[in-house]
Every structure is written in structure tokens, then in C-alpha cells.
Amino acid sequence: MKKKYPEGHFIGQWMAIGIAIFSGFGVALSASTGNSGLLGIGPAIGVAFGLAVGQSIENKYKKKGMIRPLTKKEKKRKHIAVLIGLGLAVLGVLLFLLMYLR
Numbered sequence: 226m227k228k229k230y231p232e233g234h235f236i237g238q239w240m241a242i243g244i245a246i247f248s249g250f251g252v253a254l255s256a257s258t259g260n261s262g263l264l265g266i267g268p269a270i271g272v273a274f275g276l277a278v279g280q281s282i283e284n285k286y287k288k289k290g291m292i293r294p295l296t297k298k299e300k301k302r303k304h305i306a307v308l309i310g311l312g313l314a315v316l317g318v319l320l321f322l323l324m325y326l327r
Contacts (some may be wrong), residue, residue, distance in 0.1 A: 229293040236279035243275030
């Protein structure tokens with residue numbers, strides 16, 4: 226029996242790999258130009274790269290019937306993770322505003 230992967234498995238996996246690989250590029254570019262605003266370009270490129278590669282792999286596995294829909298438990302976990310991420314993003318913005326607007 227073939228192993229079945231949950232929907233979005235390869236996309237998430239390759240986005241993480243892309244961010245890990247290209248974050249160093251952003252640091253190097255920022256350090257060489259002296260512009261700290263370029264730090265974010267590495268992870269952005271990594272997300273784009275990971276999304277493209279992950280989606281192509283996901284489509285390949287879907288054609289083979291090896292991708293399954295998310296279970297209710299997985300959907301709930303994903304929903305909770307998104308809410309936690311949004312909460313942390315809001316907290317980060319608030320901390321930024323408190324630090325730099327004083």
C-alpha cells in the first residue's frame with residue numbers, strides 16, 4: 226500500500242526548506258550593502274521557491290493518488306496554528322510600536 230500524505234504536506238515542507246536556505250542570502254546581501262532593509266528579501270525568495278517546488282511535488286503525488294484530504298483533527302490543529310500565528314504577529318507589531326514610538 227502506498228503511503229498517503231495530507232494535503233499541503235509538501236508545500237509546507239518545501240517552504241520551510243526554502244526559507245532556511247535563502248535566509249542566509251538575505252543576511253549576506255544586507256551585510257554587503259549595509260542596508261538592513263534587505264534582510265527580509267531572503268525569506269521572501271525562500272517562500273516563493275518553496276511554494277513553487279512544493280506545489281509541483283504535491284501535484285505529482287496527487288496524480289498518483291498519494292494525497293489525502295485533511296482529517297477534522299488536522300483541520301482543527303491547522304486552524305489553531307493560524308490563530309496562534311496571527312496572535313504572535315499582532316503582539317510583534319504592538320511591541321514594535323511600543324519600542325519605537327516612545
